[in-house]
Structure formats: C-alpha cells, structure tokens
Amino acid sequence: MQYIWLFPILFIFHDFEEIIFMRAWINKNRSFLRGRFPVLAPKMFAHFDPITTSAFALGVAEEFLSAHLPLYHLSIFTDNAYNDYHKLFDFMPYYYGYKYCNPF
Known part of the structure; x- marks a missing residue:
C-alpha cells in the first residue's frame, strides 16, 4: 500500500526532465x-x-494536480485508499479522453 505514493514521485521526476x-x-x-x-x-x-x-511547466502542474489531488483526498478521507486509488485510475482515461479529444 505504500507503493501508492511511488506514482506521484515518478511523475514528478519524469515531468521535471x-x-x-x-x-x-x-x-x-x-x-x-x-x-x-x-x-x-x-x-x-x-x-x-x-x-x-514556464508555460509548459504550468501545463505540467495542472496535469499533476488534476491527477494527484484526488489521490491525496482519497488517502486522507477514506479508509480504503488503495481501492479508491484504482477507481481513480479507472476514471482517468475518460477524463483525458474528454479533455484532449473533445472537439468543442
């Protein structure tokens, strides 16, 4: 269960690069x-x-916050953060699909 926090850390290192x-x-x-x-x-x-x-860094910060604030919220305010974490990532393809493929 401690490996949940490995994803945000790896995300930060990858995006800093x-x-x-x-x-x-x-x-x-x-x-x-x-x-x-x-x-x-x-x-x-x-x-x-x-x-x-700097504009690219702002976009990366937006992506980081949109992906990881819900994770932080789930880990603090729920008893079963591991299962909720996976539910979050079940939802993420729909979020990014709508965000990047929406023609409007």
Missing part, C-alpha cells in the same frame, strides 16, 4: 522531425514554438 529538456530537444531535432514528418511538422512547430518553458 520534460520541462528542462523540451525546448532544447525540439531545437536539436527540428530538421529530423521536419524530414520524418513533412506534413505534420509545420503544424507541430506552430503549436510548440510559442510555448515557453
């Missing part, structure tokens, strides 16, 4: 991406170029 290296990785691999995805690259660069590191 993305925050630090995102801009440098895109700049380094721009020509490779343009050659590998000639149709998608202009749309992708138009999306990623205006994003600053």
